[in-house]
Amino acid sequence: MGTKVCKFGGSSLADAQQLQKVREIVEADSARRFVVPSAPGRRSASDTKVTDLLYRCRELQGQGESIDKTFAEISERYQTIVSDLGTSLDLRPQLDEVRARIEAGASADYVASRGEFLNGLVVADLLHFEFVDAADLVRFDADGRFDAELTQTTLETQLEGRERIVVPGFYGSNPSGEIVTFSRGGSDVTGAILARGVGADLYENWTDVSGMRMADPRIVENPALIEQITYRELRELAYMGATVLHEDAIFPVRAAGIPIHIRNTNAPDEPGTLILRSPTSTDRPPRAITGIAGRKDFTIVYVEKTLMNAEVGFARRMLGVLERHQIPFEHLPSGIDTMSLVLHSSFVDDRLDAICAEIERECQPDSIEAFRDMALIATVGRGMMHTPGMAARLFGALAGAGVNIRMIDQGSSELNIIVGIESGDFDAAVRAIYSAFVS
């Protein structure tokens, strides 16, 4: 039969109608034994997430203002869901307690976690599953860092023999029993941890999109869906900003070799995106590339010196400058006599001139030039390394679109080709690459 852990995002649980869809999905497959809910999300574009309302209450409380109105919104969200579902669940005692604790100055993590806690009670009641508090399962250390090992042993002992359970997402507890949350969107992480903990065959992540797209739909019209992607490809695309999941949700399941399946609660018949350690078949992937993603916030420092290749310690001196400024580098493409430092603009800010001056002093290059407002675009695909002519197609497409390439880096993973271009060319470049490889 197998075991599936299903995490449902906030929009999948925003109202009673959405919750009914969740019930149908869970009941359609008896392998769906572990359910991780988020807090109720937005019902429409102008709506507010319950988590945000909770943070707001705490803020108001801290400013000495009344939380009446905002807390009433939270209560009403839950009361309406429960009454629309027609269950006999009475959340008033829990709501009263949350309110009292906010008024008594409870921590931000405690307050934020109550969205998931209350929703966990609602979902468990609806599905007739057992409710298990995440505070008893997910462990953090005294410094607020997630404790993977302790959590794993806790899950193994606590969940032994339990058949069908609901565990609220987003939080756990530290050794003093205080609630600690993951960063925003952290219910994805809880789902992944639980999947690993119970040795699930599949981690289903139910959301409001039908999976990952091959490019940003704000740039490319109706981009194709990615049906299968490896963890490594996902990491490359996610680094460039294409995300469907919380970044930390990948590590627990990847380590255990559990696939993640991104599915759409509003379109459960669609295939979604399957994230795997390695593709299911040894055949070539259906398309030459898996996806395209990019970011606009880079600065490139281009250093040139004749016979750089023969100079011992050149790179160390150059990187030493960055180290002194506590700036990490993102990429370091190099040629025989050239080296480019690709940096996040946010780290460089107003220090760019100082950095260049120090590199001049310590490395005595023939020339040094810095380009702000640079964008990087990664074209990612596990099939690329076996296909001749990929780079030619990519560069041909960019040339055809009149995009000037300022930097090229074929990552040593051979999973991607990264190009550096001016930010102003970003959209044109993404469209050109997409149409060269996909449409």
Ligand code: ASP
């Ligand atoms: N409710 C939390 C948030 O809004 C966590 C989650 O939804 O995953 O960030």
